[in-house]
Amino acid sequence: MADEQGKEPVAASAPLPIGVLLAHHAQNDPARPAVTFEDVTVTYGALDARSNRKARQLAALGVNEGDVVTIALPNGLAFYETVFAIWKLGATPSVVSAKLPAAELRAIVELARPRLVVGEAAVRLEGWSFLCAGDEPTADVSAAPLPTRIAPRWKIMTSGGSTGRPKLIVDNQPGVYDPAMVALNRSPGETTLNPGPLYHNSPFAFSMRALFTGGHVVEMGRFDALRALQLIGRHKVSWVNLVPTMMSRIWKLPAEERDAFDLSSLKTVFHMASVCPAWLKQAWIEWLGAEKIFEIYGGTEVMGMTLITGSEWLAHRGSVGKVMPGYQMRILDEDGRVCRPGEVGGIYFLPDAGRSSTYRYIGAEAKASGDWETYGDLGHVDEDGYLYIADRRTDMIISGGANIFPAEVEAALEQHPDVRSAIVIGLPDADLGHRTHAIVQVAKDACDGADADALRAFLADRLVRYKIPRTFEFCTEHLRDDAGKARRSQLRETRLANA
Numbered sequence: 001m002a003d004e005q006g007k008e009p010v011a012a013s014a015p016l017p018i019g020v021l022l023a024h025h026a027q028n029d030p031a032r033p034a035v036t037f038e039d040v041t042v043t044y045g046a047l048d049a050r051s052n053r054k055a056r057q058l059a060a061l062g063v064n065e066g067d068v069v070t071i072a073l074p075n076g077l078a079f080y081e082t083v084f085a086i087w088k089l090g091a092t093p094s095v096v097s098a099k100l101p102a103a104e105l106r107a108i109v110e111l112a113r114p115r116l117v118v119g120e121a122a123v124r125l126e127g128w129s130f131l132c133a134g135d136e137p138t139a140d141v142s143a144a145p146l147p148t149r150i151a152p153r154w155k156i157m158t159s160g161g162s163t164g165r166p167k168l169i170v171d172n173q174p175g176v177y178d179p180a181m182v183a184l185n186r187s188p189g190e191t192t193l194n195p196g197p198l199y200h201n202s203p204f205a206f207s208m209r210a211l212f213t214g215g216h217v218v219e220m221g222r223f224d225a226l227r228a229l230q231l232i233g234r235h236k237v238s239w240v241n242l243v244p245t246m247m248s249r250i251w252k253l254p255a256e257e258r259d260a261f262d263l264s265s266l267k268t269v270f271h272m273a274s275v276c277p278a279w280l281k282q283a284w285i286e287w288l289g290a291e292k293i294f295e296i297y298g299g300t301e302v303m304g305m306t307l308i309t310g311s312e313w314l315a316h317r318g319s320v321g322k323v324m325p326g327y328q329m330r331i332l333d334e335d336g337r338v339c340r341p342g343e344v345g346g347i348y349f350l351p352d353a354g355r356s357s358t359y360r361y362i363g364a365e366a367k368a369s370g371d372w373e374t375y376g377d378l379g380h381v382d383e384d385g386y387l388y389i390a391d392r393r394t395d396m397i398i399s400g401g402a403n404i405f406p407a408e409v410e411a412a413l414e415q416h417p418d419v420r421s422a423i424v425i426g427l428p429d430a431d432l433g434h435r436t437h438a439i440v441q442v443a444k445d446a447c448d449g450a451d452a453d454a455l456r457a458f459l460a461d462r463l464v465r466y467k468i469p470r471t472f473e474f475c476t477e478h479l480r481d482d483a484g485k486a487r488r489s490q491l492r493e494t495r496l497a498n499a
Contacts, residue, residue, distance in 0.1 A: 019088035054085035065090030072119030090149025151175030167364035277411035304349020397426035
């Protein structure tokens with residue numbers, strides 16, 4: 001088990017190629033559950049055999065060691081089978097959403113230059129070798145083990161496609177993993193719930209590492225608050241990674257539904273991806289206990305991370321923790337000078353192994369100050385070195401000369417019992433430069449009666465006057481996806497176009 005700073009323990013065995021890890025765990029117990037999806041459980045022995053057959057199918061289509069394969073599949077058993085098949089061939093999966101528009105997918109594929117694209121028929125791209133989802137290997141394809149190969153890079157994830165030019169984030173770690181190596185309060189063989197889309201880094205990495213270490217992954221497919229609690233109780237889930245959007249949806253269930261399930265097996269709830277409102281985190285700590293709640297701040301690039309336990313958070317309310325071992329952190333102003341405690345600046349990291357040791361971009365350049373790189377967020381540290389996030393630099397609104405951080409306004413809005421979610425953006429204003437505009441999701445039966453003045457009165461007790469949105473609009477559609485991500489720039493551009 002990891003210590004409170006998330007440091008990984010000394011490995012008890014040697015790293016193995018990740019393509020052989022299913023067979024490694026099946027060797028002693030082939031009937032051990034590997035993945036459960038829609039009430040179907042596939043064992044380690046069966047998943048290993050199925051991915052061997054899939055690997056031979058991919059090889060027949062030209063996939064070789066060192067190649068890239070783009071996966072545009074939804075969460076499900078076929079996804080897990082395909083990604084392990086790619087690793088068995090020594091190739092690297094480039095993971096994208098199965099719902100990408102053709103133009104967006106093509107832009108990513110032209111960066112990745114894959115040997116093969118695997119996806120639904122609707123995303124077939126002219127000029128690229130393609131395997132349609134559902135096309136199974138023929139009956140004569142062998143399930144026997146394949147020659148051992150190692151992918152030069154274990155994954156390629158995508159970012160930025162929703163806001164402009166996409167970029168690929170290539171993980172510099174080769175395709176090997178120690179099956180005894182666990183971290184982040186997780187033990188070998190634990191049962192993990194995956195509620196998030198596998199084309200996002202955290203759900204992908206945590207789910208795959210659960211399988212690397214012999215764990216059981218309960219795959220949701222698509223997040224639903226009530227069903228998440230049902231699955232935790234039914235499968236005795238002990239570890240789950242959530243985003244604040246999911247936490248909010250669970251917390252806003254009726255109390256009788258939220259408390260109807262046995263969650264005693266749950267020992268670890270990690271959350272990340274966006275700033276968690278303090279009121280929501282406090283509620284979860286009071287519900288499940290501070291010892292079960294953990295938070296990480298970081299990114300797909302893994303250029304640096306911070307971690308905080310629930311107990312630490314109670315003493316440093318609102319913080320996302322201290323920098324984890326293996327990294328250094330600085331808060332820098334616009335001139336590259338180190339900020340004093342309490343002073344907001346850009347958050348920069350440097351891995352102990354050196355700049356860009358953990359990743360490389362395709363299609364973008366890193367934001368850096370010398371060797372120090374940033375995810376693009378603003379924040380400050382306190383006297384004890386605990387980090388507090390302000391917002392993303394690109395999302396900050398300057399209105400009448402004042403800096404307004406949308407995350408703070410959104411957190412206040414989401415305390416209202418009728419608000420399901422909120423996105424705050426800046427729109428042009430002749431007087432102020434930009435005005436704060438709130439897009440608010442409410443229940444379908446509450447949309448007609450939604451009252452902007454009532455929300456302003458509600459916010460008056462929580463925010464200084466200049467931070468209260470000048471304008472509101474109401475909707476019933478989800479504003480964030482199941483990974484807690486919002487297409488903020490697209491929302492803004494749509495409103496500018498309609499103005």
